[in-house]
Amino acid sequence: MKKQLVFILLAFSLFSLVSVAADNEVATLRDQTKIEDQKKPEIIPKVINKDIKRKRNYPMQPPVIPHTIRNYEVNINNNKCMTCHGRQRTEESQAPMVSVTHFMNRDGNFLAEISPRRYFCNQCHVTQLDAKPLIENEFVDMHSLMKKRNSAEK
């Protein structure tokens, strides 16, 4: 009797597992395309290349890159970004200089060169694509929140 019960329970749990796997709702890059089918690739959006500065969503936000950076090398040998945004280069390029925080080491001391921890620009700064957001962004910045509260208080 006990053995039978265990068997039934086991079978039931196995069945439920299988059914869960069948209608897997987890969104993947393949969008539940059958394994034997090839999904039609999405159109690759273009990088925005207008050279116009974007508003930052909060004061500490790393500014986004308003131009293409295809094949820009940032590696042990070179940093292509610094050929315009480096301190010595900004007069000629008229590009914004990297912020002074980039010269600070983790103890807050200023170095003569870009600190190694800030060397890889793309860790924080990214280009923007000419694409619709995949999900709606509900971010509200502090400024708007305060404005709202102040007007409510009045």
Next chain:
Amino acid sequence: MKKLIKIGWRTLRSPSGYYSLGFLVLGGFIAGIIFWGGFNTALEVTNTEEFCISCHEMENNVYEELKTTIHFTNRSGVRATCPDCHVPHKWTDKIARKMQASKEVWGTIFGTIDTREKFLAHRKTLAQNEWTRLKANDSLECRNCHNFDYMDFTEQSERASQQHSDSLATGEKTCIDCHKGIAHQLPDMEGVEGW
């Protein structure tokens, strides 16, 4: 034997004494076509991408790097092959470059850059050779395709059109001054102007 050499020498000294003028003229003409044609055909064979990447030094290093760039694949399908940028099109310049390239044959035979490590160690020298050449001829190989007179600045991004109409138009700078590393990866740029 001695007699044979004597005859040969006499024929060379005054061929018209032994062969008819028509034969000599016609023969010379035909031989000229064959030699000149053969020479140019052989020259053109060394001017193909297949020839360049038949050496693994080229195929595994610079060609692999080229593949990721816009000069290899792009929206319109026009691409640059090795000789388009690295061999001058004008005949005299081409011959001069080919004579220089005989050093590259030496390099191949003695394996100057036959490993990735050796190649990377030499990369700066190699790159500088090309930069010097392009700087000296006002980026001629770039301009073979990218003709300044037909550049539509309105189609360029604002930044690009400004720099092209300032520095490039006045001749103060040439293509290679800014566009280094567009087809291959860069060496360590320490000490290079503008870096």
